[in-house]
Amino acid sequence: SQTIHQWPATLVQPVGSPLSLECTVEGTSNPNLYWYRQAAGRGLQLLFYSVGIGQISSEVPQNLSASRPQDRQFILSSKKLLLSDSGFYLCAFTGNGNQPQHFGDGTRLSIL
Amino acid sequence: SQQGEEDPQALSIQEGENATMNCSYKTSINNLQWYRQNSGRGLVHLILIRSNEREKHSGRLRVTLDTSKKSSSLLITASRAADTASYFCATQGSGNTGKLIFGQGTTLQVKP
Numbered sequence: 001s002q003t004i005h006q007w008p009a010t011l012v013q014p015v016g017s018p019l020s021l022e023c024t025v026e027g028t029s030n031p032n033l034y035w036y037r038q039a040a041g042r043g044l045q046l047l048f049y050s051v052g053i054g055q056i057s058s059e060v061p062q063n064l065s066a067s068r069p070q071d072r073q074f075i076l077s078s079k080k081l082l083l084s085d086s087g088f089y090l091c092a093f094t095g096n097g098n099q100p101q102h103f104g105d106g107t108r109l110s111i112l
Numbered sequence: 113s114q115q116g117e118e119d120p121q122a123l124s125i126q127e128g129e130n131a132t133m134n135c136s137y138k139t140s141i142n143n144l145q146w147y148r149q150n151s152g153r154g155l156v157h158l159i160l161i162r163s164n165e166r167e168k169h170s171g172r173l174r175v176t177l178d179t180s181k182k183s184s185s186l187l188i189t190a191s192r193a194a195d196t197a198s199y200f201c202a203t204q205g206s207g208n209t210g211k212l213i214f215g216q217g218t219t220l221q222v223k224p
Contacts (some may be wrong), residue, residue, distance in 0.1 A: 032210045043200055043214040090154055094210045100145055103154035
């Protein structure tokens with residue numbers, strides 16, 4: 001079966017520190033991968049998506065970057081975190097571009 | 113950018129009552145999807161309705177789509193306390209990226 005793993009579940013980081021959030025998918029090949037951010041009480045904002053290894057599309061200019069070093073691995077990074085980077089980050093995948101997305105359990109990121 | 117507008121933002125009902133949530137969008141779509149999110153968790157896909165469909169059922173869920181009005185509704189019949197969650201609509205356009213544009217969501221509270 002297809003599964004998605006996202007970690008850590010919660011993270012508290014100081015301003016200016018680096019960030020690395022990891023997401024891995026099992027049970028499918030060449031998935032489309034997505035990173036979203038969700039502000040409290042709000043909908044999801046698409047940050048990055050990838051349709052293949054090394055292929056990253058950015059939806060909004062920001063302090064973050066994404067990479068896809070392996071087919072089923074998607075990483076969200078920052079060199080220096082800002083207070084505004086706080087939020088709930090969700091990774092998702094779909095096996096086919098026109099199918100529903102499957103979401104990880106999210107990472108709650110707090111910047112101090 | 114957020115395409116969907118959901119109405120109402122919050123809804124509180126008694127167990128056994130029906131809950132209706134509405135979603136409007138702005139651009140042409142390939143399909144529209146509804147997701148559920150329990151507090152602090154990832155999203156779970158509920159139902160997908162294609163642009164050439166007008167109504168779809170899944171258990172106690174009924175979704176309608178009116179492409180001329182660019183709107184959709186989600187009806188949950190005979191609600192249960194376990195239905196308490198946030199509900200989001202999301203639109204998917206043409207192409208194979210599978211990108212979703214989410215609405216702001218409706219927070220549903222079902223009182224036992």
